[in-house]
Amino acid sequence: MTEGVQERRVGTEPRYEVFHTDCLARDIVDHVTSRWGIWVLISLRRDSLRFYELRESIQGISEKMLAQTLRALVQDGLLWREVEPTTPPQVTYGLTEFGREVGEPLSELFDRITRRLSADGTQDDEPQLRSRT
Template sequence: MQATGGAPDPKGDAFNSDCPGRVILTHIAGRWGVLILAALQDGPLRFYLLRDRIGGISEKMLAQNLRALTRDGLLRREVEASIPPRVSYSLTEMGRELTVPLQQMLDWIAVRADDIVTAQRRHDELHGGG
């Protein structure tokens, strides 16, 4: 892709430090982004159910990631008018589309985890630790 003036256009080139895709990549590919998106594959969840589903995530980190993924157009935040208000999160069409390759990655990790742990141990034995 060429930008005006013949210079390469940073959009769509995640290897370019000016590419807006880099920020999106950090939202999606970070530990929490993948797990949040995968947790919502089966339907909407309220904040506390998401927190409980994703072991180890703090409320602060969950809130930050939900805001970023909602801003990116991958999640929908719905507020039900009640006392107290009920807030739930669901995948948008783009979010559902993205969960296909993310789920494939999670499935691959589940299948290959033992091999990876074995490789890590072998490496650590040869190279003196982690």
Template sequence: MKISDPVPGESPLKADCPCRMVFDHLTSRWALLVLIALSDGPLRFHALRDCVEGVSEKMLSQSLKTLVRDGMVSRHVEPTVPPRVSYELTHIGQEVSEPLRAVFEWIGHRVEDIKAAQHRYDATGA
């Protein structure tokens, strides 16, 4: 199966393809988990941090900034003291989160097969 060129004359397999940068952003470790967490609805920063176990505040902040910049996530600030900030998926963020959730569900269904393959590989001493 040949991958289609989303940008005419550009291949997503080439390092300089404009789609490649967005692909790299979406598939980064924390951004991927943030998109999945936000697919259930808007969350405030600390609730999102607690939802995505293991992410530091620094990495969460960086991931959110990138996703906001790319138009996947919107940031809402309520004019309170202190300000209340929440994040939610935009329309395109919702679109991309659907196949990402499907991949996570597939992993969940196949995790035992994957673990067995890892065990077989590790047993060969490779």
């Protein structure tokens, strides 16, 4: 067992102990499901984008948070990063194969939610939920 990585063997595939704080899989899940990680993966689902195109597509994200999120997702192997040596440098990001695999169910979830909502933000065919008081 690698130090800091909690895994156990089940059959021939290693299984990670995702509830253990040192689990590598848990770190990746934390990055993907962070406040901005999901939006980055969904924004890149159709095409690669430059840094500022990503920032414009994800309203409300600061440059600092976008840079931190992109750095973590690149490090996790979900995104690739390409720097063009221009002044200023143009940096483009896209999904790796792993990023496409992880992003697919997130995109599907996003699509299901948006299809379910009507133009005024309420659900189309379900009664609205009432809060319990």
